[in-house]
Amino acid sequence: MYKTFAWGKSSKEAAFTPLTIERNCAGDDDVTFDIKYCGICHTDVHHTNNDFGVTQYPIVPGHELAGLVTAVGKNVSNIKVGDKVGVGCICDSCLDCDSCQDGFENACSKGMTMTYCFPIKHGHLKTNTGYTLGGYSGSHTVNSRFIIMIPEDYPLEAAGPIFCAAITMYSPLVHWKAKNGGMNIGIVGIGGL
Numbered sequence: 001m002y003k004t005f006a007w008g009k010s011s012k013e014a015a016f017t018p019l020t021i022e023r024n025c026a027g028d029d030d031v032t033f034d035i036k037y038c039g040i041c042h043t044d045v046h047h048t049n050n051d052f053g054v055t056q057y058p059i060v061p062g063h064e065l066a067g068l069v070t071a072v073g074k075n076v077s078n079i080k081v082g083d084k085v086g087v088g089c090i091c092d093s094c095l096d097c098d099s100c101q102d103g104f105e106n107a108c109s110k111g112m113t114m115t116y117c118f119p120i121k122h123g124h125l126k127t128n129t130g131y132t133l134g135g136y137s138g139s140h141t142v143n144s145r146f147i148i149m150i151p152e153d154y155p156l157e158a159a160g161p162i163f164c165a166a167i168t169m170y171s172p173l174v175h176w177k178a179k180n181g182g183m184n185i186g187i188v189g190i191g192g193l
Contacts, residue, residue: 001025001126006137008060012050016136019058022128023141025071030124031147032071033085038135039064039160047117056117062135063089063115064160066150076144084150088163091115091132091142092124105145135160 006019026032044061046052065087072079079085092113093105100108113122116134120127124143127133150159169187173179 001128002139004138006060006133008058008133008136009048010058012048012055012057014057016048019060021060021133021137022126023133023139024126026073026141027124028073028075029143029145030071030073030141031069031076031079031085031144032139032141033065033067033069033147034139035065035067035135035137037066037157037160038062038137039066039164041161041164044134044136054117056129056131058129059117060133060136061116062137063087064162064164065115065135065140066156066159066163067139068156070139071141073144079144079147079149084152084154084156084159086148086150086159086163087115087135087140087142087146088148088167089115091140091146092120092122094122095124095143095145 001022002025003020003022006021007016008019009016041064047055048059048061067085069079069081069083069085072081090105090112093100093108094110097109106112113132116132118132120131148163150156178185
């Protein structure tokens with residue numbers, strides 16, 4: 001485990017304050033990165049205010065993480081120290097079920113793990129709280145399967161929202177083969193779409 005700084009709330013009524021949190025060091029299949037930017041999603045506001053009734057305190061929100069790799073596990077060959085990377089709203093899953101094996105970790109039969117305020121259950125992550133702590137922090141460690149490479153020429157400060165609202169719209173376009181054009185489509189949504 002290592003310590004890093006974070007911004008979070010100790011209760012619904014509390015203001016955001018600096019915190020010290022602990023995360024797991026990079027294992028053989030993991031990547032650790034310094035968080036340089038983290039987008040602010042309205043979901044962060046809902047969770048910090050316990051609007052859904054499931055918030056665990058202290059909470060460190062943030063699921064639009066962008067930063068630079070500082071450590072990679074020995075089994076990670078496609079990511080290197082210094083790479084620009086990000087993590088979105090999912091940071092773990094069982095990695096073994098059919099859905100995970102097919103790249104649909106969001107449909108993990110044993111349940112995916114959200115990037116913050118979610119119970120740690122698959123054994124790949126550790127924090128000092130027993131639940132996930134998000135990107136309003138100095139660094140993060142996750143299994144390399146949950147790392148998203150950011151192109152070298154893409155501005156790091158603009159990458160965070162790509163991992164939330166943008167992927168929410170892009171994934172269905174890819175799934176329904178609409179990304180190549182030639183189709184009439186409509187997108188209906190509420191919120192950050």
